[in-house]
Amino acid sequence: MKTKILALSVALTGMLALVSCTKEQAGGTFNFSGKVQKGPFVTGTTITVNELNASLGQTGKAFTTSITSDDGSFVLTNVEMGSDLALLSANGFYYNEVLGQLSSAQITLQALADLSGEETVNVNVLTHITKARIEKLVADGLSFADAKRKAESEFQDFLGVTDHFNQGFEQMSIAANGDFNAMLLAFSVILQRPSNSLEVVPTLPAELTWLMTNLSTDFADNGAVDSEALVDTLLYNISLQNQVYIRRHLANYYSGLGLNVEIPDFESYIALFQAAHQELVADFTYPDEATPEPQYSPDGVVPNILVKDATQFDGEMSYVVAAIAPLGKTLKVKVTGNVHANTSLNNGWVVTNQDDGFTIEAQRQNQLVSMLVVFSSDSKDGTATIEYYEDSETPTFTKQISWTGGWGI
Numbered sequence: 001m002k003t004k005i006l007a008l009s010v011a012l013t014g015m016l017a018l019v020s021c022t023k024e025q026a027g028g029t030f031n032f033s034g035k036v037q038k039g040p041f042v043t044g045t046t047i048t049v050n051e052l053n054a055s056l057g058q059t060g061k062a063f064t065t066s067i068t069s070d071d072g073s074f075v076l077t078n079v080e081m082g083s084d085l086a087l088l089s090a091n092g093f094y095y096n097e098v099l100g101q102l103s104s105a106q107i108t109l110q111a112l113a114d115l116s117g118e119e120t121v122n123v124n125v126l127t128h129i130t131k132a133r134i135e136k137l138v139a140d141g142l143s144f145a146d147a148k149r150k151a152e153s154e155f156q157d158f159l160g161v162t163d164h165f166n167q168g169f170e171q172m173s174i175a176a177n178g179d180f181n182a183m184l185l186a187f188s189v190i191l192q193r194p195s196n197s198l199e200v201v202p203t204l205p206a207e208l209t210w211l212m213t214n215l216s217t218d219f220a221d222n223g224a225v226d227s228e229a230l231v232d233t234l235l236y237n238i239s240l241q242n243q244v245y246i247r248r249h250l251a252n253y254y255s256g257l258g259l260n261v262e263i264p265d266f267e268s269y270i271a272l273f274q275a276a277h278q279e280l281v282a283d284f285t286y287p288d289e290a291t292p293e294p295q296y297s298p299d300g301v302v303p304n305i306l307v308k309d310a311t312q313f314d315g316e317m318s319y320v321v322a323a324i325a326p327l328g329k330t331l332k333v334k335v336t337g338n339v340h341a342n343t344s345l346n347n348g349w350v351v352t353n354q355d356d357g358f359t360i361e362a363q364r365q366n367q368l369v370s371m372l373v374v375f376s377s378d379s380k381d382g383t384a385t386i387e388y389y390e391d392s393e394t395p396t397f398t399k400q401i402s403w404t405g406g407w408g409i
Contacts, residue, residue, distance in 0.1 A: 043069065095253055097250050
């Protein structure tokens with residue numbers, strides 16, 4: 001009797017394995033569409049679909065198409081495969097949402113997907129980074145579905161997202177509302193270093209590819225990013241970014257394509273990443289000194305006129321308006337008087353100039369924002385009023401400043 005039970009058990013195990021294998025390799029004719037996004041990939045991007053076996057090895061069967069719209073959209077119809085599993089690869093130029101311009105070189109993004117029952121399969125930075133981890137988990141014996149679910153959960157932990165989303169990464173889009181889409185856009189943003197240097201901009205796609213490759217490799221072995229240097233690189237990128245302008249870049253880009261797109265709340269998910277990996281400031285902070293250009297002259301610090309107990313200044317010196325706002329808090333400063341903003345040396349403020357001064361609003365939180373300012377008046381001496389709006393629609397602090405010995409212009 002024990003022999004018969006054992007034989008039945010072995011047979012059932014084999015049947016279950018066959019059913020599992022059959023499910024993941026069922027195959028058929030597939031019709032689906034999707035988008036390729038860092039920012040949106042543009043017309044001419046090549047899409048390749050490689051058929052995979054249950055071990056995620058390529059069978060040699062492949063299909064190609066291309067993006068024919070600058071919003072990154074593609075369509076594949078009547079794709080006949082002997083498996084449900086596929087690797088999608090996209091190679092092309094993309095709209096750099098951080099700089100507000102097309103990339104200077106092409107990059108490649110990939111996604112692993114189960115095509116059964118799917119009408120939409122997107123390719124993005126999240127699908128790309130988690131690909132190697134999914135492959136490792138499948139090699140360790142997990143089914144594709146379980147491996148994908150585990151890798152996506154682990155990466156959400158890395159991003160600081162505690163309430164995990166059920167949507168697969170291939171279902172997410174930077175051009176749609178929803179918290180899960182906001183998470184994707186936030187990660188897309190923090191991967192890209194800002195720069196206006198004519199020498200640096202052409203190297204940014206290569207830098208992005210290097211960063212994604214190293215993140216993917218680090219994450220693959222244990223479902224965590226252990227390299228402090230990689231985390232510091234992402235935080236450094238955040239420290240230079242202008243989130244208000246990034247939102248404007250994307251809105252203007254899609255509007256230019258005739259598309260009505262609601263940009264998701266990516267700023268909140270950048271804040272979650274900062275909260276998970278960065279020491280946080282508790283209060284509004286105004287450092288004694290700061291540089292107006294941390295990317296190019298981190299040691300070139302000058303005094304900060306926003307220090308609250310500083311009221312007397314030398315009119316011939318250069319100064320900054322510099323601050324750090326806590327996560328979740330807004331900061332606006334209004335300067336009334338003959339103080340002029342040097343917007344060519346502006347790191348993180350949105351500036352509105354007025355006849356008698358300017359108003360500035362911080363574009364990021366828990367990171368320094370700074371800009372060069374100069375005093376000027378018809379005489380060598382002058383005065384100004386500074387109003388602070390710390391997470392408030394009305395001034396929370398006001399001070400008068402004065403300077404002597406100015407240029408008298």
